[in-house]
Amino acid sequence: MVTPPRARPSYGIDQPNLVVGLGAAAFILVMFGVFLAGGTGAxxxxxxxxxxxxxxxxxxxxxxxxxxxxxxxxxRQVLDRQELRGDETALDAGTGRGLVAVELARRLPDGHVDAVDIWRGRDQTGNSREAAQLNLEVTGTAERVALHRADLREPLPFPDGHFDLVAVSLTLRSLPLRGERDEATRELTRVLKPGGRLIVVDTARTAEYESVLRALDLDDVVRSGPWLSIYPPARVVTARKPGRTSTRTSGKR
Ligand SMILES: C[S@@+](CC[C@H](N)C(=O)[O-])C[C@H]1O[C@@H](n2cnc3c(N)ncnc32)[C@H](O)[C@@H]1O
Incomplete structure (x- = not known):
């Protein structure tokens, strides 16, 4: 039987092992409570x-x-504040199943998005290049997005000053070593145009990214308060590479 094409994108669940582990711990704890209560309830x-x-x-x-x-x-809220012209070039670093690449491409009808990943299964359910490509196709953004297999612990396959916007979603935290995260952050700023904007969303180590970006002499480095719509709560770190303004930002950060 032929499976009909999906009408909506599907972006998976992050950190599936932790989600299952917490669910299993909940079950075991409740069973333990029942045991302590002698099977009579609470x-x-x-x-x-x-x-x-x-x-x-x-x-x-x-x-x-x-x-x-x-x-x-x-x-969606973060990108809607970026006052994009629509013809920018953008990078989604650690795209997974392509959520941020799709949201960028929707805002860049005359632009282009490159999206890189190594597609690790343990970081997101169903994580694969094929799943990302399918999401690009069902959202009608495939012609403006190119997927690349590239490791953020190595030099990125793009020239200096290539992107107006670099977005990183829940990915830098996957690099276990501080040196790897620092080097990845340096690479992400290397590929930014002067005036280009970096946006990092993460649930951990955002103070570290903020201090690295300040040490790299980026302008307008801002770390938001916690966004409670993600658990654990996420923070948004934004920064601008010094030089000619490439994108504008408005509103609350
Ligand atoms: C939690 S997922 C987030 C995916 C996507 N950014 C999102 O928000 O839906 C983390 C992603 O980082 C990718 N990743 C982990 N280590 C990486 C590395 N060294 N280089 C490139 N991508 C990596 C994983 O494969 C995974 O797709």
Whole structure:
């Protein structure tokens, strides 16, 4: 039987092992609570494990809702503030199944988006180049987006000063070593045009990225407060490469 093409994009769930681990921990804790209560329901002795189990369950559900709803909403809001002309060049570094590349391409009808990844399965459910390509096709953005296999721990396959906008979503945290994250951040700024804008969204280490960007002498370095639509809450770090203004930004950061 031929499977009909999907009408809507599907971007998967981030950190699936953690989501499943929290769900499993919730189940085990509730069973432990039942055991402590002697199979009679919620008594004082079973109360602690029930509460801990509920916390784990809520954490797991919040991560699922954050991936499916909160993250797309966050990126739409962040990109809508960028006052793009529509003909810019943009990079989505660590694109996964292509959410940010699609949102960029929708705002750049006369522009071009490059999207790079190594497509690690443990970072996102169904993570693959093919899944990203399918999402580009169902959203009608495929002709403006090029996917590339490239590792952020190595030099990027783009010349200096190539992009007006570089976006990184929940990806720098995947690099375990501080030196790797610093080097990746340097590469991301190398490929930015003078006046170009870098936007990093992450749930961890955003103070570190902020200080690296300041040390690299980028202008307008701003780290937002926590966005609670993603769990754990995410922060947005924005910065501009010194030089001629390439994109403008408006509104709250
Ligand atoms: C949590 S997913 C986020 C994907 C996408 N940016 C989004 O927000 O939907 C993290 C992504 O980083 C990618 N990644 C991890 N390490 C990487 C590396 N060294 N170079 C390039 N991409 C990497 C993973 O393959 C994965 O697609």
């Amino acid at each position: 008594t004082a002795s079973g109360f602690g494990p029930y509460v801990a189990g509920l916390v784990c369950l809520l954490g797991s559900l919040a991560m699922i809702v954050g991936s499916l709803r909160g993250k797309p909403r966050l990126w």
